[in-house]
Amino acid sequence: MTRSDPPRSRASAAKDSMTVELGAVIVAVGPDGPRVLVRQPDTSRPAALPSGPLEPHHRTLEAGLRTWVEEQTGYDLGYVEQLYSFGDANRHASARAQPGRILSIGYLALVHEDKPRRMEASEWRSWYEFFPWEDWREGEPAILSAVRDGIAGWIAEAPRDERKSREERARVTFGLPGGHWNEELVLERYELLYEIGLVPEAHRDGAACWAPREAALMDADSLQADHRRILATAISRLRGKIKYRPVVFELMPPRFTFLDLQRAVEALAGVELHKANFRRLVEHQGLVEDTGAKTSKTGGRPASLFRFRREVLLERPASGVGLPPVRRSAKT
Amino acid sequence: MTRSDPPRSRASAAKDSMTVELGAVIVAVGPDGPRVLVRQPDTSRPAALPSGPLEPHHRTLEAGLRTWVEEQTGYDLGYVEQLYSFGDANRHASARAQPGRILSIGYLALVHEDKPRRMEASEWRSWYEFFPWEDWREGEPAILSAVRDGIAGWIAEAPRDERKSREERARVTFGLPGGHWNEELVLERYELLYEIGLVPEAHRDGAACWAPREAALMDADSLQADHRRILATAISRLRGKIKYRPVVFELMPPRFTFLDLQRAVEALAGVELHKANFRRLVEHQGLVEDTGAKTSKTGGRPASLFRFRREVLLERPASGVGLPPVRRSAKT
C-alpha cells in the first residue's frame, strides 16, 4: 500500500527496525487425536511453533513460511492458509525485550502425520495438551471444574456495574451456567482466561490480571511468546471451517473408512458425533466415493474404504447458507 | 514470534528496511447502495484507500489504522476487522519501485455514512464502480457479456491439457455456462480477471497476461497499487459474514424498516432477496425489536421502525451449522 500524501512522519517509521516473523501451526490427525508440530531445540526454554523471519529473498510471505518449515522440520507443506497478523507493541515479554518491532504472521497448515520428514528438535503434541478444556469427546473435561471456579471468583468480585457483562461473557464462551458449549470459541475462551490471569503466560507478560500467579491453571509456560494464542486462533479457524469446506480430507490418508473420517472430525471439533447421521451427511454431500476395497482391521464387520472426491473442491467452493434468494431469469 | 534457533541468516533480514502499510476498506450503505471511502488528494494519480504506515508509537496495528483514518477522513471508526496481510515482493509496480519491502495489512471497517467527518480529498464511491460485474440486483449486469467473451477467448486458446481446468474455473467463479452465481467469490473472480489480463492493473504491474492491454475491461487504473484486490477481499469477507453474523446492523441507522434492512443486505450481497422470507428469517432469529414507531415515508402503507437487539451479539456469537452432534449429559 502506498500513501499518496506528502510524506509527513514517514521518516520515523523507516528508521525503526522491523522484523516480520512467520509462524506455522502445522496440524495432523493421528489415531489418538489432533496433533501440532512444536520445536524445542533448547530444552531450557519453552517449546515454540516452527517459525522464522521474513527475508528479502522470500518472494512471497507464504514462500518464506514454507522455506522455514522445510528447513526446520523437513515438511513440504501442502494446504496452507494465512491466519492473522499480530503486532501489539507490548503483547508479550520477549517482544518487549527485542529492539525494534516484531510483527508476527500466523499460518495454518494441514499435513499427513506420516509424510517423510526430518524432525530434529521437533515433535508432535496433542493440541489438547495446550487446551485441555477444549476436549469434550468423552464428556465434560475434568479440568473444567477448576476453570469454572476461577471464572466464578472473577465474577463474584466484579464491581456492581460489571457483574452482568462478566456473567454473560462466561455464559457465552464457556456455556456457563445455562449456556451451550460452542466449540468454535477457542480463541475467545483463551482470551478470557488470559485476561483473568488463569493462564501462566498472562503473568509472564505482566498483564494486569485479576487472579494471582498461583491460581493459573497448568504448571508450565507451555509455549513461547504468543504461540498459544496463535494456536488458539488456528483451532478456532479450523473448527469453523470444517463445517463449510472439505478441509478434513487434507488430513486423511488416501483411503479411509467412514469411522476414520468421523474420528478425525471429532478430534478437531472436540465433540462426539452421531454415527449414522454423520455418514448420511457426508454421503449426501457427495464428498466421498467408494473404492470398492474393504478393511477388516476395524474390530468388527469389515468397512468399505472411501476416497475423497477431489472434484468437489471445484464443484462447491462454498456451500453458502443463509439468504433467501429470489431467483430471477437473466435480463438478457 | 521469536525463533529459538541460533541466529543464522537473521542479519540480512534486519538490515533490509521494511515498511508496514495499514489500509482500510471503509464501507457504508446509502440509499443507492454500498459505498467505499476513497482518497484522491492528487488528481494526477489514481484514487487510493485511506492508509498509512505503521509507526513506532502505534500501540497496536488496529490503533495505528484508526489513527490514520481519523487523520485522513475524520472518521472515528466503530467496527473494525483485520482482513489479510499482503507481502508479495513483486505484486504491483509501486511496491517494486520502493527501496526495501512493503507489507500491507488490510482492514475492513463498517460505518454509518452520515456520521460527522472531515473529508478533504475523500469521497464515497459505489463499490460496484470498481466491480460492475458483481451487481446482480437488477438481473445479470450488462458488462458480463464482455467478461464472458474475454474468458471464452482464454479458454479457447488453452493448450489441450489445460482446457478442462480453465473451463471448470470459469464455471465455478462466473457461473459459466451451466453453473450458478456464487456472490461470495468476489476475490476469486478478480484474480481470474487479473491473471487473464482483463483488468488494466495487470498490465501496469507487468504480469504475464494472456490478453493484450487493449482487451482490458474498464478504462482507467481505478485504484492505486493493489487496493482493488484489497477491496475485493473485503467484499468477499463481508458477503460471507452477513450470513452468519449480524454485521449488517453496523451499517444501519438506529431505527429502520424491514425494507431498509433488506435493501442494505441486497446492496452488500449484490442479489435480490425474497421479501416475505427475509422478514421471517430476521424475525425468527430475534435480531430486531419493534420500536413501536412508524414511518410513512415509504410510499405505501406506513412501516414499523425496528431497532437491532444488541443483546444478540452476546447471545449468538456464531450460529453454528453443520455437524450432527450427539448430545450427552456431562459425566460429572
Add this chain to the structure above:
DNA sequence: TCAAAAGTGTTATCCTTACACCCATGT
C-alpha cells in the same frame, strides 16, 4: 455365541422456498 463395528430404515420436527393473499396509506 458374543462383542464390536458397519450399515440401513423410519419418523417427528424444523427450516427453506415459493406462492397467494389481505392491509393501510398517498395521489
Add this chain to the structure above:
DNA sequence: ACATGGGTGTAAGGATAACACTTTTGA
C-alpha cells in the same frame, strides 16, 4: 380507484436429529 409497499398464511420439499434395527466379521 389504484399504485405502492407492509405484512400474514400456508403448504411442499428438504434437511436434521433421534431411535431402532439388521449385517458381518473376529475372538
